[in-house]
Amino acid sequence: MKSHAQVVVIGGGVVGASVLYHLTKAGWKDVLLIERAELTSGSTWHAAGGMHTVNGDPNVAKLQQYTIELYKEIERISGQSCGVHITGGIMLAGTRERLDWLKMAKARGRYLGMELEIISVEEAAKLFPLMEKKHFKGAMYDPIEGHVDPYGVTHAYAKSAQIGGAEIVRHTRVTDLKARADGSWDVITDRGNVHAEHVVNAGGLWAREVGRMVGIELPILAMEHQYLITGDMPELVGKKEQLHAIDFEGEIYIRQERGGMLMGTYERAGVPWSPATTPWDFGQDLLPNDLERIAPSLEVGFEHFPALGAAGIKKVVNGPFTFAPDGNPLVGPIRGLKNFWVACGVMAGFSQGGGVGLALSRWMVDGDPGADIWGMDVARYGDWTTLAYTNAKVRENYSRRFSIRFPNEELPAARPLRTTPIYEKLEAEHAVFGDYCALEHALWFAPTRAEAEDQVSFRRSNAHPHVAAECKAVQTGVGLLEISNYGKFDIRGPGAAEWLSHVMANRVPAVGRIALTPMLNERGKLIGDFTMCRIAADHFFLVGTYAAETYYLRWFERHMAAGVSVRPCAMEYVGLSVAGPHSRALLQSLVRDDLSTAAFPFMSFRRMEIGMVPGYVGRVSFTGDLGFEIWVTTDYQRALYDLLVKAGREYGLKLFGGRALNAMRIEKSFGSWAREFRPIYGPFEAGLDRFVDFKKSAFIGRAAAAEEKDSGGALRLVGFKVDATDADAIGDEPIWHDGKTVGWVTSGAFGHRVNHSLALGYVPAALAKADTTFEIEIIGERRKAHRLAGAAFDPAGALMRA
Numbered sequence: 010m011k012s013h014a015q016v017v018v019i020g021g022g023v024v025g026a027s028v029l030y031h032l033t034k035a036g037w038k039d040v041l042l043i044e045r046a047e048l049t050s051g052s053t054w055h056a057a058g059g060m061h062t063v064n065g066d067p068n069v070a071k072l073q074q075y076t077i078e079l080y081k082e083i084e085r086i087s088g089q090s091c092g093v094h095i096t097g098g099i100m101l102a103g104t105r106e107r108l109d110w111l112k113m114a115k116a117r118g119r120y121l122g123m124e125l126e127i128i129s130v131e132e133a134a135k136l137f138p139l140m141e142k143k144h145f146k147g148a149m150y151d152p153i154e155g156h157v158d159p160y161g162v163t164h165a166y167a168k169s170a171q172i173g174g175a176e177i178v179r180h181t182r183v184t185d186l187k188a189r190a191d192g193s194w195d196v197i198t199d200r201g202n203v204h205a206e207h208v209v210n211a212g213g214l215w216a217r218e219v220g221r222m223v224g225i226e227l228p229i230l231a232m233e234h235q236y237l238i239t240g241d242m243p244e245l246v247g248k249k250e251q252l253h254a255i256d257f258e259g260e261i262y263i264r265q266e267r268g269g270m271l272m273g274t275y276e277r278a279g280v281p282w283s284p285a286t287t288p289w290d291f292g293q294d295l296l297p298n299d300l301e302r303i304a305p306s307l308e309v310g311f312e313h314f315p316a317l318g319a320a321g322i323k324k325v326v327n328g329p330f331t332f333a334p335d336g337n338p339l340v341g342p343i344r345g346l347k348n349f350w351v352a353c354g355v356m357a358g359f360s361q362g363g364g365v366g367l368a369l370s371r372w373m374v375d376g377d378p379g380a381d382i383w384g385m386d387v388a389r390y391g392d393w394t395t396l397a398y399t400n401a402k403v404r405e406n407y408s409r410r411f412s413i414r415f416p417n418e419e420l421p422a423a424r425p426l427r428t429t430p431i432y433e434k435l436e437a438e439h440a441v442f443g444d445y446c447a448l449e450h451a452l453w454f455a456p457t458r459a460e461a462e463d464q465v466s467f468r469r470s471n472a473h474p475h476v477a478a479e480c481k482a483v484q485t486g487v488g489l490l491e492i493s494n495y496g497k498f499d500i501r502g503p504g505a506a507e508w509l510s511h512v513m514a515n516r517v518p519a520v521g522r523i524a525l526t527p528m529l530n531e532r533g534k535l536i537g538d539f540t541m542c543r544i545a546a547d548h549f550f551l552v553g554t555y556a557a558e559t560y561y562l563r564w565f566e567r568h569m570a571a572g573v574s575v576r577p578c579a580m581e582y583v584g585l586s587v588a589g590p591h592s593r594a595l596l597q598s599l600v601r602d603d604l605s606t607a608a609f610p611f612m613s614f615r616r617m618e619i620g621m622v623p624g625y626v627g628r629v630s631f632t633g634d635l636g637f638e639i640w641v642t643t644d645y646q647r648a649l650y651d652l653l654v655k656a657g658r659e660y661g662l663k664l665f666g667g668r669a670l671n672a673m674r675i676e677k678s679f680g681s682w683a684r685e686f687r688p689i690y691g692p693f694e695a696g697l698d699r700f701v702d703f704k705k706s707a708f709i710g711r712a713a714a715a716e717e718k719d720s721g722g723a724l725r726l727v728g729f730k731v732d733a734t735d736a737d738a739i740g741d742e743p744i745w746h747d748g749k750t751v752g753w754v755t756s757g758a759f760g761h762r763v764n765h766s767l768a769l770g771y772v773p774a775a776l777a778k779a780d781t782t783f784e785i786e787i788i789g790e791r792r793k794a795h796r797l798a799g800a801a802f803d804p805a806g807a808l809m810r811a
């Protein structure tokens with residue numbers, strides 16, 4: 010084994026092999042993969058090898074498409090067969106809701122160029138005669154589905170990488186990792202050490218253990234997973250290979266395996282494997298079968314596909330593989346560690362392995378993953394992902410793998426975990442809670458405890474009239490909203506203003522003022538949006554998306570300068586917001602400061618005493634009304650809440666929640682991180698031009714942003730008034746124009762203050778003209794969508810400035 014390498018990849022499963030291949034493809038030749046045993050010695054060797062393109066996150070779906078297309082390339086380079094069988098696949102719907110879900114999946118696939126088709130039960134049965142028609146209501150057909158040989162794929166990646174210059178060392182275990190002062194690593198193994206500039210943790214089943222070598226606890230857990238292979242079936246003799254099928258109600262997947270069928274299940278009562286530590290002596294082993302655990306699924310399976318039941322079981326496989334809490338991979342650099350990268354938690358290695366390798370190699374070589382991979386960025390998790398939290402969430406995700414997640418559905422595992430001091434008070438007001446970064450927050454308020462439950466649906470739900478009442482209260486009186494679930498940063502030091510000016514695209518505000526600002530990467534794309542509040546010349550309070558806290562910190566640390574300190578303080582400061590025409594009178598009754606527009610204009614920020622409570626008050630509101638945001642340390646939140654509620658009685662104060670806020674921000678065409686603002690859009694495309702200050706001589710992304718300004722950008726974020734009846738857009742629906750899919754929805758909701766269904770979405774810039782008509786496909790139906798010239802509510806922004 011060589012003693013120095015530019016990169017050491019730890020782990021020779023399908024993911025590590027893919028990373029190695031992609032690094033060589035990107036031009037890095039001095040790369041070394043170290044494998045404890047033989048290649049495929051983790052979860053890879055006993056995988057069922059199934060692959061498909063459909064994924065809830067369209068950006069992950071794109072990388073899945075890429076993976077499947079890659080197999081031809083690595084077969085050609087390596088001469089090693091991947092055993093690719095593209096059979097096509099059907100997803101079978103047993104309920105009306107599932108058929109709706111499939112129609113939505115089909116619609117989402119449209120703008121990704123996927124040729125998905127909704128077919129009748131009759132058509133499905135022609136394609137897949139093993140099914141018993143009476144159990145199904147319809148299906149979706151995908152021509153690009155199939156299965157591969159896990160051994161063949163891994164070796165094809167590995168050989169292709171070796172041809173590209175990589176070295177692979179087997180039977181060598183990495184036992185420790187030691188960081189050097191210059192950011193390089195000593196990779197300690199049981200057969201000598203290697204000095205590496207970069208280390209990639211592709212340890213699969215042992216990724217947690219490799220993480221612990223550098224002091225991090227990665228949120229992954231392995232689950233036992235079982236599939237069985239039936240005896241040979243006369244029904245298959247002389248026929249072409251059967252399609253892949255997913256039966257959601259049975260929670261099973263099926264495909265042909267030689268003369269029989271392979272049937273796997275994601276059972277409700279899933280069992281974690283080695284929840285705390287993975288034994289190093291686990292190799293190409295299988296776990297004992299537990300058919301009793303999967304019996305309920307098998308029963309449904311044999312009823313829905315009777316020929317399988319008749320064929321009998323020839324073989325059962327029970328093996329572990331890893332999941333992150335949301336089931337998507339963990340990819341990217343780790344905040345706080347230089348040159349340490351992860352590619353783990355990949356639960357669908359044969360659909361995603363190629364995309365993961367591509368994204369990570371680009372990130373390492375070019376400094377940017379080259380695609381929007383927020384959905385699999387390791388930085389989407391923060392320090393709330395304890396071992397037990399991960400355990401609860403992974404089990405929940407596993408058991409729901411084939412369940413529908415409705416847009417208004419909140420999942421119960423690991424809750425309530427994090428709460429703010431007013432949690433019980435909101436509960437007493439019949440709040441329906443959601444969790445965000447494991448923190449409870451009110452979504453809407455029901456009139457009685459008995460009604461305080463979401464009836465899950467793709468259509469307008471039981472919450473609709475209550476959310477309407479909350480929006481109306483804000484429009485005509487005053488509403489109170491908890492705003493604790495934002496990321497917050499305390500930024501100080503003599504260099505703070507200069508640093509912020511470099512990292513953010515907008516100008517730094519004057520003391521006592523607020524500025525909204527996008528944050529751009531070097532390619533001029535949006536990687537954050539913040540509210541910058543200036544407390545003093547050398548002191549700022551920065552508010553942004555909480556889920557992106559680690560993501561932001563990783564970026565801040567990469568661009569850190571002397572004379573500035575950045576401290577995350579999300580849970581140190583919690584907040585309440587009052588919004589609506591009476592909000593000023595209400596707050597004025599509690600503070601000595603003059604809140605008139607003359608004395609405290611829109612976008613002001615100041616320390617005030619609200620009754621006995623010290624806090625910071627900002628004159629902004631995400632609802633687009635006259636409004637104020639109040640930030641206090643956690644110990645004062647209850648007192649502040651009681652004060653506002655008591656004083657608010659006189660003004661008809663009404664509590665409102667996240668659903669109403671979302672509807673109101675869409676009425677104002679205000680974008681939101683991970684929806685309208687993502688690293689695939691530029692600030693001009695996103696309509697944030699006025700927040701990019703070209704008077705500044707330099708800031709990150711300036712040159713690329715200037716180019717975008719000159720060219721106008723390829724896309725444009727547009728607001729739509731949608732002719733919807735009982736279902737509103739929620740996001741990711743295709744936007745049609747002239748019989749073609751031209752864009753996609755980023756957010757949608759019913760706008761109660763304007764009494765219309767609304768959506769925001771991106772279309773080609775050339776089409777973003779006032780007189781263009783569009784259609785938005787909502788649950789399989791194309792609805793007329795009228796482009797709005799400005800915000801649907803108070804387009805001039807007069808109310809918030811009043």
Ligand SMILES: Cc1cc2nc3c(=O)[nH]c(=O)nc-3n(C[C@H](O)[C@H](O)[C@H](O)COP(=O)(O)OP(=O)(O)OC[C@H]3O[C@@H](n4cnc5c(N)ncnc54)[C@H](O)[C@@H]3O)c2cc1C
Nearest residue numbers: 020022024045051052053057058059183213214357358359
């Ligand atoms: C029963 C079953 C069925 C499945 N079916 C499918 C399917 O149909 N389709 C699909 O896409 N996926 C399927 N999977 C999941 C698939 O197997 C995983 O997505 C994939 O194997 C993940 O690969 P990996 O490289 O991340 O991890 P692993 O395969 O676990 O590889 C990690 C490698 O790292 C090595 N390693 C770890 N630590 C060290 C160290 N310190 N030093 C040296 N080497 C180390 C290990 O020996 C191992 O070889 C299935 C899994 C199971 C168990």
